[in-house]
Amino acid sequence: xxxxxxxxxxxxxxxxxxxxxxxxxxxxxxxxxxxxxxxxxxxxxxxxxxxxxxxxxxxxxxxxxxxxxxxxxxxxxxxxxxxxxxxxxxxxxxxxxxxxxxxxxxxxxxxxxxxxxxxxxxxxxxxxxxxxxxxxxxxxxxxxxxxxxxxxxxxxxxxxxxxxxxxxxxxxxxxxxxxxxxxxxxxxxxxxxxxxxxxxxxxxxxxxxxxxxxxxxxxxxxxxxxxxxxxxxxxxxxxxxxxxxxxxxxxxxxxxxxxxxxxxxxxxxxxxxxxxxxxxxxxxxxxxxxxxxxxxxxxxxxxxxxxxxxxxxxxxxxxxxxxxxxxxxxxxxxxxxxxxxxxxxxxxxx
Numbered sequence: 288x289x290x291x292x293x294x295x296x297x298x299x300x301x302x303x304x305x306x307x308x309x310x311x312x313x314x315x316x317x318x319x320x321x322x323x324x325x326x327x328x329x330x331x332x333x334x335x336x337x338x339x340x341x342x343x344x345x346x347x348x349x350x351x352x353x354x355x356x357x358x359x360x361x362x363x364x365x366x367x368x369x370x371x372x373x374x375x376x377x378x379x380x381x382x383x384x385x386x387x388x389x390x391x392x393x394x395x396x397x398x399x400x401x402x403x404x405x406x407x408x409x410x411x412x413x414x415x416x417x418x419x420x421x422x423x424x425x426x427x428x429x430x431x432x433x434x435x436x437x438x439x440x441x442x443x444x445x446x447x448x449x450x451x452x453x454x455x456x457x458x459x460x461x462x463x464x465x466x467x468x469x470x471x472x473x474x475x476x477x478x479x480x481x482x483x484x485x486x487x488x489x490x491x492x493x494x495x496x497x498x499x500x501x502x503x504x505x506x507x508x509x510x511x512x513x514x515x516x517x518x519x520x521x522x523x524x525x526x527x528x529x530x531x532x533x534x535x536x537x538x539x540x541x542x543x544x545x546x547x548x549x550x551x552x553x554x555x556x557x558x559x560x561x562x563x564x565x566x567x568x569x570x571x572x573x574x575x576x577x578x579x580x581x582x583x584x585x586x587x588x589x590x591x592x593x594x595x596x597x598x599x600x601x602x603x604x605x606x607x608x609x610x611x612x613x614x615x616x617x618x619x620x621x622x623x624x625x626x627x628x629x630x631x632x633x634x635x636x637x
Contacts, residue, residue, distance in 0.1 A: 320353045323462050324360075331361050337460040339432055339441040341417075343448040344464030345472045345568050345584045350444040353464070354413050361440060362407045369413065377411035382419040387556050389414065391423040398427070401436045409440040417443040418450035425452050432458040446564045450612065472584035477508050477558070478565050484508075485569055486591045488636060498637035502628050505562065512558045513551075520547045520554075563615050566635070570608040577601050610634035 318326075323342070330336045340357070342350050351369055358377055359366040366372050369379050378400050380393050401410050414420070420428065432455060435441065443459060445451065474482065484504040488497055524547045528540060568584050569592070575583065576596035583589065595604075614631025618624065 318462065318464055320349050320356075320464055323353060323464060324356050327357055327462070328360055336361065336440070338435040338439060339443065339459040340462050341443045341445070341448060341451070341456060341459035342462045342464065343445050345446060345564070346464075347416075347444070347446060349464055350446070351415065353462075354442045354444055357442060358409075358411045358413070358440070361409050362411065364407075369415070372411065372413070376405060376407055377413060379413045379415065381415040387416075387419055387553055387560070389416070389420045389424050391421060391427050394420070394424045394427045394431075398431050401431065401439050405438070409438055410436065411440050411442070413442045413444065415444050417445045417455075418447045420451075425455065429455055429458075447567060447615075450615070471586040472568065474565075475561070477512055478562065480508050481505065481562055481565055482569075482585060482588060485566075486588055489591050489595055493637060495633055495637040498632045498635075499629070501636050502632035505632065506625070506628060508562065509555075509559060513555050516551050516554045516558070520551045523547065559618070560615075563611065563618075566611045567608065570604055570611065573599060573604050574601060574608070577604070607635045 327336070327340070342353055344350055355366050355369060355372060358364065358372050362375070364372070364375050366375065369377075373379050378397050380389050380397055382389055383393070397412050397414075401412055403410075414428075429452060432441070441459075443451070443455075448456060448461070448463075481504075484501055488501045491497060524544060527543055532540060569588075572583055572585050572588065572592040573596045576593055578601075583592075585592065610631060614627060614635065617627040617631065
């Protein structure tokens with residue numbers, strides 16, 4: 288078995304042994320993509336590369352970029368995107384269907400491919416948004432982590448590492464990224480709106496009435512997102528109807544209509560997940576300040592999060608963070624979205 292990276296490879300992680308949970312996970316976002324790549328490259332050169340890495344951070348593009356660099360380096364490939372990796376034999380799993388989930392069938396295909404021989408030095412498996420695995424998929428993948436095939440390298444990418452099974456996290460070398468070299472997390476216009484609403488919310492005492500006001504702001508942002516996505520996809524569908532409607536049958540057009548309906552729901556859930564991820568980042572900022580970690584994703588909100596860190600006990604901050612996770616989990620069930628949001632925001636922000 289290959290030797291894992293150790294504390295001396297990640298010098299900033301010496302603090303981890305001194306920090307009790309729940310503050311621990313708030314403090315591990317410690318490396319730029321370049322720093323992380325150089326450390327993993329050194330482990331590869333010294334022939335002590337771990338079989339699995341959990342790469343986490345607030346920006347999905349950074350996670351994918353680092354995964355591409357790692358896979359290309361260890362196999363001497365030329366690659367700039369995940370598609371480049373797939374064309375050279377890497378296996379990449381991503382959420383699919385309108386539920387945006389990674390299902391057990393996809394994990395089983397990955398397992399079978401990892402058992403096969405490969406002309407490359409390493410058999411690469413990359414799981415994008417690893418936290419989006421179903422429970423069955425996560426349990427199946429755990430077996431691969433426990434008994435990894437020879438010459439395999441698994442890269443798990445996630446913006447929400449704590450949503451993975453603890454047994455999965457414990458079998459990976461964690462590579463947390465931060466974005467301070469770029470001035471913090473890059474936000475979409477909708478995320479900017481949410482950050483402003485959060486800042487306004489925390490200017491006063493936390494109570495149920497203010498939580499409902501914040502929830503309505505969140506719901507309004509979601510409504511605008513859904514309207515935008517629906518208009519874009521309706522326009523795309525109408526263009527296809529105009530281009531092909533007179534030369535094809537009605538069944539094809541119905542299939543395309545269903546396709547755009549599913550695409551709309553899938554894109555909406557992806558956007559909603561990005562807003563929920565921002566709620567995790569917000570409380571993560573508070574917890575990082577409370578334990579003295581230097582890396583921040585929302586420097587524009589530093590005055591607010593610093594004030595919260597001084598007044599909100601760490602245990603309560605973590606409890607509110609768990610309420611956000613409960614909200615996220617409820618939104619993946621058949622619970623009505625308005626009800627899930629109301630209950631979740633009352634617990635997390637009331």
